[in-house]
Amino acid sequence: MKKSSHQRADQTRSRILEAAIREFSExxxxxxxxxxxxxAxxxxxxxxxxYFRDKEALYAAALEEVAGxxxxxxxxxxxMTCSPGERMLRFALQHFDRILAQQGFQSLMQQEMIRFREGRNNALRILAKKAFEPMFRRAQTIAEEGIRSGELCDVDWMQMxxxxxxxNVFYFLSAPMVRMMGNGDPLELAAVSARRRTALEFLGQSIFADRRHGAVLARRVLAAVPMPDSLSPEKKTA
Amino acid sequence: MKKSSHQRADQTRSRILEAAIREFSExxxxxxxxxxxxxAxxxxxxxxxxYFRDKEALYAAALEEVAGxxxxxxxxxxxMTCSPGERMLRFALQHFDRILAQQGFQSLMQQEMIRFREGRNNALRILAKKAFEPMFRRAQTIAEEGIRSGELCDVDWMQMxxxxxxxNVFYFLSAPMVRMMGNGDPLELAAVSARRRTALEFLGQSIFADRRHGAVLARRVLAAVPMPDSLSPEKKTA
DNA sequence: CTTCATTAATTGACCGGTTAGTTAAAAGTG
DNA sequence: CACTTTTAACTAACCGGTCAATTAATGAAG
Structure with missing residues (x-):
């Protein structure tokens, strides 16, 4: 903790955390x-x-790591310094890319949300404070800003x-189901790429007051942000 | 099985199934x-x-019950016999209401989707064949029909x-998180009701070629389909 | 309507394997 | 020396699953 001398320790600690995230998310x-x-x-x-008191503490630490x-x-x-509408689009796109690149993280979060119904005193609070609260607050002001300036549709900001x-969430959540239905694999590179484009273009069509403006912006953002190439980044060690 | 004599048995069987759905979903x-x-x-x-071979068979039976x-x-x-656009709106609204009324079902499905990543030979196939495949196929034709007739936007039907x-899924999935952030309880009757309306109106704005037409339709559907009154229908036996 | 055997439904007690978590001693390492 | 890591055995609890025994329904015979 104090000295940076024993880096070996921190290294193993994070190796444990990494493994824990994988195991818990699966x-x-x-x-x-x-x-x-x-x-692992x-x-x-x-x-x-x-390094950790017990299994649950390790779980909490894994969640915290993810949240950070x-x-x-x-x-x-x-x-970023661009119009609220563009930031909204970039926000959505980054969300898509993150789920794609780190499905383990997503899985962990979703499980924790489901687990919350139990009423247990659990680690969701960590996620809420450390990740979601500032994120939502920031997104809210952006959406409201965009609505006020007339760039975005006048609907409830939360709905946006x-x-x-x-x-995005639903796409990846339903992917196994869709694949099983035989209409091709939604997690294949080509399918993901197409979905990514379609989703953003649709958002441009739906949250902007001027659909044409939204379409232009969506195309610009798509061109500016390349899709992360690391498809299926979680190594298969089976 | 043959005779309807032993009703007591079937009754207990379904009582077990009901309890299983609850327990598994939580x-x-x-x-x-x-x-x-x-x-329980x-x-x-x-x-x-x-009644069931083992835990996993009971789990599969619970899934099948839900899927049906x-x-x-x-x-x-x-x-239903109405325009594709209206059916799409009614479809979305019914989806919302179902999640609201049967959050245990929803939870079960989501967990099964997550579990699928493990690669196990699991019971997702049941859900896919019995519930999702016919549902998606039907929704696809409706969306395509609506696009062809010019009522709906010309975007990928899957995106719709x-x-x-x-x-809808994201709203209920994130509800515990949002509640924890202190902006009120998203599962409170008033909040749910407002979200229900907003979500449908937004959909009317976003998937219809003519936004005005979509808005009118959304309002009509909302007036025609009252929200199920049974809020928090899963009894709290804590 | 009773009797009684047969079958179905239900139970309490128990078993064996699994798993989180412990301990204590020793060895490696900066 | 102080910190990190291994080894390997150990326990205590838990939990899925089984089984013999018990109770409740059914139906046929008297």
Whole structure:
């Protein structure tokens, strides 16, 4: 903690965290096996308990790690210097790309949201404070700003966010189902790329007061932000 | 099976199934406890294994039960006799209402979609064949019909579905998070009612070629379909 | 209508395997 | 020395699943 001398420690710690994120995101809190995490981190099981109190603390730490990364990259986009409408589009696109690149993160968050219904005192609070609250607050002001300036449609700002992010979440959430229906694999590079474009163009059509302006902006943003090439970035170690 | 004599048996069976849906939807397959299911069904644990081979079979049966109900009610809406655009709006609205009324079902499905990433041979196939495939196929023809007739925007039909359903899913998925952020409870009657209206009006604005027409239609559908009064229908037995 | 055997539904007690978490000692490392 | 990591055994609890025994319904015979 104090000295930066023993970097080896921090390194293993983050290796454990990384493995934990993977394991938890694939199997859930209950389904995850501590031995599996230890093995994946190439570490003895006992070492998990050297760095973390128990399984749940490790889970919380994993969530916090995730939340931090998400908040950081998202806020960077939301604070860009361009019109509110364009920032909204970039926000949606970055959201899409993040889910694509880090499906484990997404899975973790969704599971935690579902888990919340249990009423348990859980780690959702961390995510809320550290990632979602500042993100939502910032997005709200942007949307309101855009509406006031007449660039965006005059609808509830929250609805814009739901529209922008909901389609993304739903696309990846339903992907396994859609694939099983035989209409091709929605996670294939070509399909993802097409969906990415379509989703953004649709958003341009739907949240802007002037549809033509929205379309132009969407095309510009798409040209400016290339899709992350790392498809299926979570290594398959099966 | 043959005779309708032993109704008591079927009754307990469905009581078990009901309890299983609840338990699985709240805790996932791994997190669910068979004793908890038995207790909730007011039944001895061994009886679960009298009716179902094992935990996983019970899980599959629960999924199938859910899938059946969903498919039935959804297809009824999709086969109504009105314009494609109106059917699309009614489809989205019914989707919203279903999630609202049966959040356990929704939770179960989402978990199963997440679980699918594990690669396990799981029960998602049941959901795909029994509920989603006919639903999507029907929705596709409706969307394409609407586009051809010029009533709907000329965008990818899949995108319309993502837009229509994604916002709903995301709203309820993010509800615990939003509540935690202190901006009021999104699951409160007033908030849900407002969201329901806003979401449908937004859809009217975004998927119709003529926004005015979409707005009129959305208002008409909203007036025709009252919100189910049963808010928080899953009893709290804590 | 009773009797009684047969079958279905239900139970309480129990078993064996799994898993989170512990311990203590030793060895590696800066 | 102080910190990190391994090893390997150990426990205590938990949990899915089984089984023999019990109770409730059914139906046929007297």
């Amino acid at each position: 199997h859930g809190l209950a389904g995850a096996r501590t031995v599996a995490i230890a093995q 981190a190439r570490v003895n099981k006992a070492l998990l308990y050297y 990364k998400v908040a950081e990259s998202t806020l960077a986009v939301l604070d 966010i739901y529209a922008a992010l909901g389609a | 805790h996932g397959l791994a997190g669910a406890r068979t004793v908890a299911i038995a207790q 069904a007011r039944v001895n644990k061994a009886l679960l294994y009298y 109900k969903v498919a039935e009610s959804t297809l009824a809406v999709l086969d 579905i993502y837009a229509a359903l994604g916002a």
